């Protein structure tokens with residue numbers, strides 16, 4: 001995407017110096033990983049539920065994660081800080097621009113944990129539903145596919161953090177859950193991790209093998225070793 005301002009009805013992107021801002025109705029936001037610094041220390045990372053769900057020690061190599069619903073990349077950052085390589089798919093061009101900017105800024109962060117994590121993150125501005133089944137053409141088989149599609153109730157929640165209110169103007173609640181899950185299966189990972197609100201129904205129609213439940217979110221884990229290509 002070129003560095004020109006993108007306009008989409010009342011929502012627009014503004015480029016200023018090395019920052020990209022999403023703006024609408026007098027509100028403005030940018031994506032930045034600097035506030036995540038504390039969560040990336042080794043001691044804190046081990047308590048992150050998503051890191052527990054990934055079970056990185058089960059792999060005898062650096063695991064490759066495909067985050068099929070990248071958003072602003074915070075979940076991917078945790079996985080990258082824990083040692084994974086991560087390909088992040090984001091289909092909305094404005095969200096992808098904010099995400100790329102967060103990674104660019106992270107590369108010159110004062111915090112080495114952030115610099116190292118972003119060095120393992122690659123953004124692809126694509127729809128993962130079409131991209132994941134074609135990964136094998138590039139000789140890529142992910143170890144983990146991570147899914148965190150927008151959940152309708154989250155959109156309405158009064159608990160939604162202010163910084164996410166603007167981004168929710170762009171995100172649509174997921175209407176293609178089955179397609180998303182099927183694409184993840186076609187990428188032939190060892191496991192699929194799905195982030196859901198604690199009490200939400202499972203995504204799609206494959207029953208998870210087990211779940212890890214926190215205060216507000218649940219990670220459903222589907223083990224697919226028997227679906228791996230030989």
Ligand SMILES: C[S@@+](CC[C@H](N)C(=O)[O-])C[C@H]1O[C@@H](n2cnc3c(N)ncnc32)[C@H](O)[C@@H]1O
Pocket residue numbers: 068069070071072073074075076089090091092095126127128129148149150151171172180
């Ligand atoms: C709830 S957010 C993800 C938040 C993310 N886990 C984080 O840590 O910031 C969902 C994002 O997935 C994107 N998305 C949904 N379906 C997608 C698809 N099929 N391909 C690529 N991006 C998708 C949406 O545009 C939205 O930005």
